Structure formats: structure tokens, C-alpha cells
Amino acid sequence: MEKNNKLSVNIAGVEFNNPIIAASGTFGFGREYGELYPLSELGGISCKGTTLKERPGNPPPRVTETPGGMLNAVGLQNPGVEHFINEDLPWLSKQGTRIIANIAGSTVEDYCRTAELLNGTAVDMVELNISCPNVKEGGVQFGVTAEGVEGITRAVRERCKKPLMVKLSPNVTDITEMAIAAESGGADALSLINTLTGMRIDINSRRPIIRNNTGGLSGPAVLPVAIRMVWQVCNKVKLPVVGLGGISTWQDAVEMLLAGAVAIQVGTAIFTDPYAPIKIRDGLLEFMDKKGVKSVSELTGGVRPW
């Protein structure tokens, strides 16, 4: 799509052509959906979570449907950050979209070294995944206490030369504490929410449907939780917030922007309709034109709370 200044947004110094970003883990490294439309149609892509060393992922079943959504426990299967840099990034960086590397790890040092390896690369931004609920040592231990969030953010911030976005877990008592901790630790932006831990059981076999027993809930069912959390966080921190969780229509996207987000990510909705991100972008633009809104940033935080 041609550059449309109405839709462009700046997040932590990085210019995005439009505020629609594919969510980590739902879009791979872009190759599959890149068969359907030019990736330059998207503002950016948050790549599948990558770790210092290759990870095999969890045994199947890894996904199942739930009312209004799905559970997943993929378990961060990925070929390792060096493979990402050598095999995926050269192609991705030619697609005319912003590239966000989503990184995870089991130790602070893992995270830091992964971030360092990305320093000299074409990646536009690093998204710190401290909220994956599906691997024992997938970083969530850093994401559920304020000390943990601040500590890992600060450690990675020192060694990461890219703008750093911290992705928050909704599986906490008060997400604003985590947001404040990430801000103190030196984050440049926040993204939220990751998945909510959930579970389904097959009543005949009495086995959990997901082999990992529990999985992360995503899709339309989590939208109200995500909107609420983004709104709460935006009231507490000054950092730009990228909102995600259950967005499947342009109306959902507008809601998320009004709650305070500067941009949005689309994940699970892509499984229902691979063209969802593009339809959301077009619907958003049409809405803005109809309402005389000249820039997406005019929508950000525009909710009028009672």
C-alpha cells in the first residue's frame, strides 16, 4: 500500500507505515502469509519468539479451539536466533515492513546474549517476551513480579542497541505494577497482552486436550481483558503501548486505540481470516475518513471514561 500519512505511527523512534502489526507466533517469519499479500501492507511483523539456542517445542496436541478463541502451547519451537538472523532476516528485511524480533529465554544471560546478537542486524525493534506461559523456563518467571520485570528489562536494556518493547503477561494480579517496573527498567515501549493461561479437558478420556495440560488463551474471548489492561496501563505509564489480544475487526482496533494504544497487533484472527490485518487497516482508514480523524494518534487514548 502507498504510504498514507494518516495511518503512520511512530513507536519509540521507529516509523511504521500503519499501526497494524502481526502478533508474534501467529505469523511465523512472514513467509507463509507473504504468499497471499505483500508484507509491506502491514505496519510491521513481530516474528515468532526466538531463543539463543534452537528449541524443539512441546509435543502435540499444541492447539485447540475454545468458545470465542483458542488455547496454544507451542512451547517456543524455533531454530535459534542465529538461524533467524542468517536465514529469515535477509529475506524479511527486503519486504518493506518493520521487523520486530520477539525474544525469550530461560536466564537473564540468555536474553541479553540473544539481544546482543540482534544489535548489528536489520531488526527494527526488539520485543522482550517475558510472558510465555507455555514453557517452564520460557521467561514467564521474569514477567510476573515487579522485581523480575524491572531486573530483566534493565539487564537487556544495557546490552540491546535496538528500541526495546517489553511484552507483558496478563497472568498477574496488577498489570500496572509490571508496566511501571518495565518503565523503570528502561523499556522504550510496552506491548500487551500475551495469552491468559487456560485449560480444557476431554470429558471422555479425562485428558487435558493440550498435551502441556495448560495453554495460553487468545482470540476474541480475551479482547475485553486486553482493552481493560491497556487502558489501566496507559493511565499509569508514559511509554507508548502497543495493544493486542483478541482484535479481529477494525472496530476492535479502534477500541484498542481509544483505550490508549499507539498501535495494535493482530494474532489469532489471522487463523480465522488470513486477510484480517488488511481488512482491519482498510476499515480503520475508512472510519477515520468518515469521522474526519486526520491521524491515528488522534484516536490514541481518546476514550471518555465515566
Place this chain on the structure above:
Amino acid sequence: MKPFDSRQCKLLAARELSPGIFDFTVSCPELAALAAPGQFAQILVPGHTLRRPISICSIGRETLRFVFQVRGEGTEKLSRYRPGDDIDILAPLGKGFPIDPNKRTLLVGGGIGVPPLLGVAEALGGNAVAVLGFRNRDLVILEEDFKNTGAKVLIATDDGSYGHKGLVTDLATGEDFQVLMACGPGPMLRGAGALAGERGVPGYLSLEQRMACGVGACLGCAVALTDGEGREYFGHVCKDGPVFPMDRLKEV
């Protein structure tokens, strides 16, 4: 050209083949032109987050045929579609069967695993033996369709109410074939794999796994594979399969 795409496809014909098993023919010239036997489609059921993976049963010039069994809410809703309705189909997906009409092929199908083999029999132009198993006489489907391809067709039922009483693999005794292709329940696939092993011919098995994207992006549909050097790793049914050479599978 896109290798797969999502389209609104008009349902041309819908029929209940046997209780709970439906036969749909949809109009989709662009997708049909891309499809190969053994590939599958991700069918949208409105109101549901995840599409339902259904194998392509047969490929027409401008149509695709799907045969599916009602298993839960999604397939139940799908079964209520009527000719004239539009269905949102993402297809063709995955890797199908490697078809060589010069090789006599044994097709081993069980129950709702039978339909995807019909397209294979058609593409083989008769150079096939189809051994098809069902629970009982009422559940036998597609026998005529298979015969019309020119293939030799042998039927088994679990209770003996039609054809041979017993396992489909029993029916292969005395049959000559250079390659085996199978789709059906786990125990049947194990039997088919063992048969290919005994005969020393390559075997290809079509697998199922729960899916989200269906295109290889989410890594949801893992299957344990081994590479040439015996290294084990998780591949993905939607992209690496659903049809796998049996020697690549860690277990069936």
C-alpha cells in the same frame, strides 16, 4: 500465482452418503486448478475461531469435492449448508501423495480416511488396488466412485456385514504393488506401514493433528519426525504433510 488462497465458494451439491457423512461439491475454479490429491482445505465455520481441516476428496476442473463426518459442533454446522450457500475455503494446503501412474499403487483406507484416496485413484487412472475398511455395511462409502476410476476395489467391514470380515490389510494378500498409500485411524495406519515394510515398498501415510493456521505459520500441528541421520524433531502436519513417507515418522 498464489499457491493457496481463501475464497468464497458456492456449494453446488450436498448429499448425505451414510448417516452423519456428508458429500459436498463446491465451485472454486482458482483453487481447483492448484489442488493435488492428498492436500486439504481449511474450512471456515462462521462463529468459530479455528477453521476445520478437511481433505480434498476429488478434484474437478472447476470444483473440489469434500467428504466429511459430523464429529462436533463445527462439522455439524457445516453439514447444514445447502446448495447455493457460500463456504469460505482456504486451500489447497500441505503436501499430497506422490502419484506415479506407472507404479501399481495399493490404497489403504479406513472409515473417514477413505475419501482422500479417491483423488489418488482418479489420478492413477486405474493402476491401483483400493482396500477399504468400514465398521459395517451402512457406513460403506464411495465404493462406486472408486470402481469408476478403474481401480480394483476390495471392501472389508469390522462385523462382516459387507465384504471381507476383518482388517483391510488382510485384503492385500495376493495383491502386487510397488507403493502403498494410506489414510485412516492410527491402528490401520500401523498395519499399513507394517505391510509396506514386509513387501519392501515405500509407504505414504496421511496424518491428522489439531491445527490453527493450516499453512505452517503457527507451529500448532506438530508431529515427531526423524531426518535421514536419525535426528528427531517436530515437523508440522499442515506444511510438511499431511502425507508423510512412513520412514520419516518417529511413530505412527
